[in-house]
Amino acid sequence: MELVECRGTAQVIFSSFNFFIFFAAFFALYAAATSYRQRAAILLLASIIFYASWKPAYLVLLFTSLGINYLIYSALFRSRKLSTLVLGLALNLTLLGAMKYLVLMVETWFAGLAFLNGTTPQHAPDWIHWALPLGISFYTFHMLSVMIDVYRGDWTRHIRFRIWVLYVTFFPHMIAGPILRASELVDQLESLKPLRAEDVRLGALIFLGGLIKKVLFADNLADLTDFLFAHPDQLGFVTAWAASIAFGLQIYFDFSGYSEMAIGMACAMGIILPRNFLYPYISRNPQEFWRRWHMTLSRWLRDYLYISLGxxxxxxxxxxxxxxxxxxxxxxxxxxxxxxxxWGFLHGMYLVGHRLLIKFYEYLHLPNSPIWSKALSLAGWPVTMALVSFTWVFFRAPGFTEAWTISAAMLGIGVTSVAEPVLRTFVWIGLGLATLAALIEPFLVQLLERSYTRWWSTPWPIRSLAYFGIAMLLIMFGGSTQKFIYFDF
Known part of the structure; x- marks a missing residue:
């Protein structure tokens, strides 16, 4: 693992050497703390340093948002008025829209005018191409969830400002989730307890699993994915599918790896964060996929958007x-x-299609037997994986031109030439191993859970040798350290 230098995010990559030094220093101070107030202060300071290591100037935006939103939250807690909730939603979504979508809106407007006038579209002015503040989508969702829960009556206890700041800035989950509700973290932050050996052991194991996913799989797949998507016109049927599958595996190992590292660090402190992925690539229908993929975002969209719509x-x-x-x-x-x-539209159509298919099955009065259900389930897996892989093209491609080219090749339309590097044997072996790892992960986790207790009773020289072997594996076969994909969101 080498130091990361990718668009200013060197200090916040969980798999970088810089972060290991940061976390070791933090953890030593946290372990030495003798009171709740000391632990809370150390955690808050570490979270601020962690965020400032990316770009200190954005601390101004973060704390302005924290302060304003706390005032709105406090007013909402006292009155539970719809107008106060609307104010909070409007301010947060306007800020998020300005920071994240202003360029898209301006360039879409210019493109529409150009289409009507038959001219070449203009580009958005340079002054609005600002860098997206790290984690703004995630910490905005964290604050909005509290306000909505208060208005609905789902959260009834007042949060002190110090805990409010800790809830939003808690560094393991701040940048890319998991996306939490107040009920899942506030109580734990109000009673930070001394470290326990059991928590530290389990947290370290969870963190190690996430680190292996990130370094051994995601970072190695990144270079292949970048090359293939940079040459869409050179991809044929096989290589176009290889490109899409490679990115699907990359983003899974990258994001689930991040989530597990975040969960592991929190666990070591005695804090439980919700799981974010549950083996999505064994899903047998689109609905199951979204119950397993980025579970905290799926839940947020369901609880605060889908249910609110009816x-x-x-x-x-x-x-x-x-x-x-x-x-x-x-x-x-x-x-x-x-x-x-x-990409979202395609997944929405998959979900609607799945609901209609269930209704169609009910209309046909198909036999309700275990064998028939098993057959449908087995048939659903390759179809679901093909649909999901097809949509990844639109998630990864920089624009529609490249996405159409690659998706056409996946459908057997377009050029028949292939990108030479993808034909190399070691590339196919690596892609095959990554696919196998994603599919057998549930069985590996079950095996680890069964042998977890016995592992800690194993003599320490054997355990040390195993740790050394894992470290050598990561150093020798780990890819060049990449930033986490979801840092852009």
């Missing part, structure tokens, strides 16, 4: 519209590019 309590047409709106906005949340919106 959920499934409406007519079938309205329910399908609610699904599509939720997925369209979920796609837009991921980035300021219409390709993300189309």
């Amino acid at each position: 959920g499934s309590r409406c007519s079938p047409i309205r329910t399908h519209a609610n699904i599509l709106i939720t997925m369209l906005l979920g796609g837009l949340w991921h980035g300021a590019n219409w390709t993300f919106v189309f």
